[in-house]
């Protein structure tokens with residue numbers, strides 16, 4: 001018997017203020033996109049229409065945003081780190097981000113004006129690589145701490161960007177606290193964390209804004225394909241900044257016509273699911289060992305929670321096999337569909353949608369979602385094979401089987 005997928009609908013009282021939603025308003029999104037477009041490496045990542053899969057599952061469309069193509073870094077995360085670094089530099093220069101381009105950011109003149117900076121962060125891999133990449137481009141330093149059990153391959157990828165990176169013996173949330181302490185002691189230190197807590201909100205809000213490029217591109221690509229809007233969006237969450245950004249984008253863009261959004265977590269780190277159940281933020285502790293390394297976070301981002309609590313419709317706590325199944329399904333597509341290399345934290349939403357449509361154990365959830373032949377589903381494959389050995393072990397060797 002495979003472990004159960006748990007789901008709940010959102011029964012929380014909406015909170016009256018929606019301050020975080022304004023972070024993803026149209027004028028903000030324009031600034032983010034303008035900034036990212038100034039990067040010579042910028043290109044929208046592909047939106048893949050898996051038509052044969054949609055037909056097999058009995059839905060109208062299955063669209064997947066393939067973030068393995070992002071900036072040559074194999075994951076979406078650099079969108080957030082780069083924008084936060086850009087905003088920080090703009091602030092130091094006393095300018096608006098719309099006056100800052102990639103060229104200004106990396107110029108010797110900017111370096112001379114802002115002086116030496118060391119960027120600090122904790123990461124399971126992708127965010128740290130993005131921050132290290134941005135610091136490297138600026139000619140600045142970065143110090144990166146990784147949680148216990150992190151992959152050596154992901155560590156090396158970060159070190160290759162010139163960062164001082166180490167794997168600690170702590171879980172993700174403790175690694176955040178540890179590295180924040182280092183940043184506070186360093187007069188040139190700046191903490192660039194992809195999650196917020198009370199008293200630390202400005203930089204995480206910039207990171208969330210940075211992620212919006214991905215949702216805005218997907219929306220534009222859907223329009224180009226003649227699709228008015230997705231009916232259902234599935235988005236995975238670690239701390240939830242990514243999910244909050246996607247949810248916030250669609251809530252602002254479509255208002256009362258907002259797609260039905262489902263937030264999906266690894267079941268050993270399902271802090272948002274549990275918080276939705278409890279109606280208030282509830283942390284998860286322990287080592288949170290899961291193949292979905294990017295989702296192994298036990299304390300939700302406070303500003304994102306503000307958005308998700310009001311706008312998300314469903315919350316899912318998923319076992320590892322859902323993600324492994326998604327990886328294999330996307331790696332070996334139906335004839336006529338394009339292959340997608342989707343890593344452990346990227347594939348869980350695809351695995352979930354396919355399971356809901358084909359396994360009658362989840363008929364109640366399928367019906368609650370209203371998933372049927374008219375549904376236009378959008379998922380985000382947020383990373384490629386960021387740990388190639390693990391990817392191969394799952395896809396080729398069958399690690400983490402999904403047989404019923």
Ligand SMILES: Cc1ncc(COP(=O)(O)O)c(C=O)c1O
Pocket residue numbers: 075076077124126127194236237238239240241242243294295297345346382383
């Ligand atoms: C590939 C990937 N997908 C999704 C996430 C989840 O993002 P967040 O922690 O903002 O919820 C992460 C986080 O590191 C990630 O690396």
